[in-house]
Each structure stands twice: as structure tokens, then as C-alpha cells.
Amino acid sequence: MINWIWAVIVLAVLFGLAFVFRAAGAAATGNKPYFRDMPFAVAFGYVFAAAAIAGGVWLWFVPGAVFFRWAVQFFVAAAIAAFIFRLAGRKVGTEATKKAFRHMPLTASFGLLTILIYALISVFAGLLAPYGQSEVVGAVNLLPGGDVANGGDPAHPLGTDQIGRDLLSRLLYGAQNTVGIAFATTCLAFFLGGSFGFLAATIGGWFDNILSRIVDVLMAIPSLIFALLLMTIASAWAGSQQWQLTLYMIVIIAVIDSTRVFRLARAVGQNIVVMDYIEAAKLRGEGLPYLIFKEILPNATAPLLAEFGLRFCFVFLTIAALSFLGVGIQPPLADWGTMVRDLAQFINFAAFSPLAAALPLMAAGAIALLTVAVNFVVDWMLQRSSGLKE
Amino acid sequence: MSNVLKIILQRLLLGLLTLFVVSVVIFAAVNMLPGDFAEVILGQGATPDAVAAIRRDLGLDQPLVLRYFHWLGGAVQGDLGTSFAQANFASFVGEGAAKGATVMQQIAPRFENTMFLAGVTALIAVPFAVGLGILAALYRNTAFDKGANVFALSSISSPEFFLAYVLILFLAVLNPILPSLSNIYDGMGLGERIEKTLLPALTLTLVVTAHMMRMTRAAIINLLASPYIEMARLKGMKPMHVIVRHALPNALAPIINVIALNLAYLITGVVVVEVVFVYPGIGQLFVDAVKNRDIPVVQACCLIFAAAYILLNLLADILSILSNPRLRHPK
Secondary structure (H helix, E strand, O other): HHHHHHHHHHHHHHHHHHHHHHHHHHHOOOOOHHHHOOHHHHHHHHHHHHHHHHHHHHEEEEEEOOHHHHHHHHHHHHHHHHHHHHHHHHHHHHHHHOOOHEEEEEEHHHHHHHHHHHHHHHHHHHOOOOOOOOOOOOOOOOOOOOHHHHHOOOOOOOOOOOOOOEHHHHHHHHHHHHHHHHHHHHHHHHHHHHHHHHHHHHHHHHHHHHHHHHHHHHHHHHHHHHHHHHHHHHHHHHOOHHHHHHHHHHHHHHHHHHHHHHHHHHHHHHHHHHHHHHHHHHHHHOOOHHHHHHHHHHHHHHHHHHHHHHHHHHHHHHHHHHHHHOOOOOOOOOOOHHHHHHHHHHHHHHOOOOHHHHHHHHHHHHHHHHHHHHHHHHHHHHHHOOOOOO | OHHHHHHHHHHHHHHHHHHHHHHHHHHHHHHOOOOHHHHHHHHHHHHHHHHHHHHHOOOOOOHHHHHHOOOOOOOHHOOEEEEOOOOOOHHOOOOOOOOEHHHHHHHHHHHHHHHHHHHHHHHHHHHHHHHHHHHHHHHOOOOHHHHHHHHHHHHHOHHHHHHHHHHHHHHHHHOOOOOOOOOOOOOOOOHHHHHHHHHHHHHHHHHHHHHHHHHHHHHHHOOOOOOOHHHHHOOOOOOOHHHHHHHHHHHHHHHHHHHHHHHHHHHHHHHHHHHHHOOOHHHHHHHHHHHHHOOOHHHHHHHHHHHHHHHHHHHHHHHOOOOOHHHHHOO
């Protein structure tokens, strides 16, 4: 209760300060229009921003605010890395990539850099990770930090989990498994949704009608709920075959997500099918495969590429959610969603060992970071292709 | 007016039809399972006689179509069957008076809890998102707008459990302001109940706010080039007034639409958040049932989630029709 009272008091003080700020500004500048006509909300915004910055600086020096310092350090490091990456992109590469980098906002270059790093880690996880992903290497529940006095071990910088597997290795392998599986699922969803969508657009008629109605029905069930329902059935089918369940999951999520891709591919395809060059190709006597791959597909790449990024995010989040709930990617494969669930209890020790509490957040943050990065890049691509400047 | 009524009636019928087809899909999917209720109930010691007896008792020996309508008829009247986990052998061979807990008994209190969580979330999220969207439209292309955009993109693309654990870390563990476990029980005071619901509700708010805010902002900015907005500006109206009095009412249709769609999305988000906070809602029941392969419960939860989803989508449709004056007052 006392916290709420404090919040109200702080807010009231800020309101007062905003009035003072505007009045002082007007007085100091000899009643310049900028201050005289300033809406109260803008004055409040300035005061609020100043208070937030002051609060941040104060928080930086509070000994207990480790997480805040980490967050700020990460944020600054990310901004610098993105800036350097953009600078490098402007100097190195072909003319086209140089041009793309020239007008790139910092968020997009951060996104590109992050995606690049994730791709490298997921490909070379086997070389980077010090231990195998399901290898039981040390004592159980070693704390992170590598400090022997605090219950750690220098050989395991992030500690070990409840059955003694190296967490750093599992985090790195998680990139391979979680991202790899999500990527494969998205590709499958695009293959299914894209090909059926284009077919529906080109053939039309009853074929289009039937497919569209099926998709309508599948889309009427919320996707996570539908995925959970189908996973129940898949788990009964798979029995004790854990890898089979992972395979079923890929197919299930791909089918559910392909309905969304189908919608887009069909809509884009229908706009292209009525073009004159399609008519010309049909008159030339070209077959269906030629029409789809040589005429429609090249003209539909821009919207489909943006959709691929967004779809990847949704698939990735769905898989992470399923794994977090315990019905997704199955052990012994290392995977971020499962890691979050297994390590979640450590959050309660935040006051004693911040690094241990950060472990579940690292796995969850790894998921969040990639989706944020992809979203930043897609946002920029959409803005660029639509020519939106606002 | 009859025109609007006709459209709404059409949408309602379409929604009912969708719900019917969805129930067929759910029923068909569940019937793809190997084995049936009788075998699962009896477990290892199933003799053919006992299996046959239970099948006859429950009507599992009847054709699929008949069973479907039996299930649907029951579901409409509020009878969703008996949970595997709660059922026992005796209750089926017995006189039927001592049946195990029905799915309905399990779901009803949890459904209420979930509705409470969704309600609290909506109460926080909708004003917050619309307000933020209006402010972002008012101060477009300023640092505030860009900051809000980055915040929205980041929170929309983070998994629910990440946001949940970050909130737990800062608001429950490091600064013990709110409880991190939402153990709701019967007979709890409203104040305490809200306090326990606040953290999951805040998490869900973060999840759904972004989309609503961006949509509000886009819908308002779309209108700012219209002549009547320019007129209002030339009259010397304050920018806030221009947006709230002139732009907002015309932007209401897409905003209402996106609010309803996001409330529908809440239903999906609720599952993960309830598990994180151990909130005794329908989502947690669903996940437990999925893990235990408790088919009647899975089926029932799925139907409820789908029904709510379809209903909210329908609501979005109807409200956006109603908020369009051209449709309400046909010439």
C-alpha cells in the first residue's frame, strides 16, 4: 500500500515541476512562443524524461541494482555494436548492400547483426560449446560465475543444471535446436501454404473454394490451443519415442501456420494472376509449374519475405511456449523453452546470487532477442518497400 | 436499420456455423487417438468383457456420427463428460449415482477465475493502449513516439514467459511489491484477489498493449490528412482537441476491431501466463490435461477456448459494422 502512496506523491511532484518548468522557461526566454504555447503534456514529458534519466543515474550507483547495470551495459554495447556494424556495412560489400546500409536505422542494423550472430552460433554450436548438450560433466547445480568459494567451478562459467550438464553448452546448443527447428518448421509452413496459396490463385474455382473454407475453419481455432490439442494426440501416437514427438510437432505447427501463409500467398497471387504477362504466358501454352515458379513467385518475393520473418517469429514463439509448457521439443535435446522452465526457480535467489537468477532470463532473453531482432528488420523492410515515410 | 440487423444476423449465423464445424474438427481430432476411454480407464487389467461393458455403458459402441451429436448435445446443455483423472472404475460400473467429478465441475470455477484475469487485464490494457496510441499520434516522429514504438515492438515479440519472469524478478523478488504466486481460493476478499491477479494481468497487458497501441496510432494518423482535420486545425483548435474530438470518433472502427481481436488473443496468452504464476484458471487445467492426456478435459477446454475466440471475433465484426454510420443510416 505504502508503495502506491509513494507513486501518487511522485506523480504529483512531477506535475508540479512541469508547471514550474514551463513557467520558468517562459520567464527565462522572455516569453518565447515555444514555451508560451507549450501544451502541458509536453512540459510533463520533458520533466518526466529528466526525472527518468536522474533516476537511472541514481539507480546505477545503488549497490543492489545489478540487473539494472547489466541491462544498461547490454543496451549500450548493443547500440555501439549496431553502429559499428552499420559503419562497416557502408564501407564493405557490393554497391547494393552499401546503399541499403546508408539509410538503415540503428534498430535494423542491430537486428541484422543479431540474426547474423545467431546464425553463426547455431551452425557452429558443436565447435563453440565446451561440452556436449546431453553430456553429464560435473557436480549437479553448480552456481554460475566460476568462483569456487561461491559454489562454482571455473570449468563451467554458467554452472551446471539439476543433473550436472554444462549450462553454457546447453545454451549454445539451444541456438542450434530451437532456432533450427523453428526455421525448418517455417520453411515447411511456407512450402505448404505458399504452394497451395498460389495453386488456389491460379486454378481458382472449386479448388480455391474448398481450400479457402478448410483454412477458414482451421484459423477459427486459436493456434496455440489447436497445437496443444494436436500435441496430445501426437504424444499418444509417438509413445515413448521422444524424437518422433519433436517431428510431429514440426509438422503440426507447420500445418497450423501454413494457413496464415496460404491466405497471404493466395491474396498476393490473385493480384498477379490478372496481369497481362500471365495472360501472355498462358497463351504461349506454359504449364502450371512454369506459371507459378517463373511468373508468380518472382513477383511475390517482397511481401512473402516480410511474411517469412514475421511467421518465423510466431513459429519460434509457439515452439518456445510449447517447450516451456513441457510438450514441445523433448529432452535430451537442449532447448531454451525447456531451460526456462527447469531453471525458473533460481529467480527467487536474485538477492543472493544475481547471476543464478539471470540464468532463466538468459534462456528466455535469447528467445526474445532473436524475435525482437527479426521484427526490427522486418519493420524496416516493410517501411522501405512501401516507401512509407509518414 | 433493417439492413444492419440483416448483416448482424448473417454474421451470427456464420459464427454459429463456424463453431459447429470447429466442434466437428475437435471431435474428429480426438477420435484419431489410439485406444478409447474404456481402455484408458481400465488400464493394464482390461479384459475384453469389461471393456465391452464400459463401451456399452458410455455408448462408445455406437457409430461416430451418433456419438458426436450425443457429445454436442451434452456440451450445449453444460454436460462435458467425466474427466479421466477424476473418474474411477467403480463409478462406471456402479449405479451411476456415485460418478466421479464431471468436467463441468472442474471447469466452472476455473473459468470464472480466467474471466476475472482477462477482465482485470482488459481494464488496464485498453485505456493504457488507446491513451498511449493517441499520445504517439499526437507527438508523432518525436523521441516519445520512437521510444513507444521500440517498446511496443520489443514487448510484442518477447515470449510471454520472458515478460512474466522479468516482472517477477523486479516486482516480486527484488522489490517485494506484489506476490509472485497467484493462489486464488474461494471466499477471498476482492482487494486481495486483485492484488494476487495484478502480476499476471500486468504481464498480459504488456503482451496485448503493443498491437492495440500501434493500431490506434496508425488509424489516427491515417485520418490526419483529411480535409476536416485541416479545417479543425485552421480554426485554431488545440492539437489534442483535434485528435480526440475529430479524428478519434472516425478512427473508432479499426480501434474497436483491434481491441476485440487482442482480447481474443488474450485467450491464447492466458495459457502460458497462468502456468508461470500458477494461477488456477482454465489455461492451467488445459495444460495439465494435455500432459496427462485427459481427453474429455482437453476436448472441453478446446471447445471453450475456440468458442470464446470465435465469439470475440464475431463481436469485433459486429461492433465495426455498428460504428460505421454509413451502414447504420442507409440512404
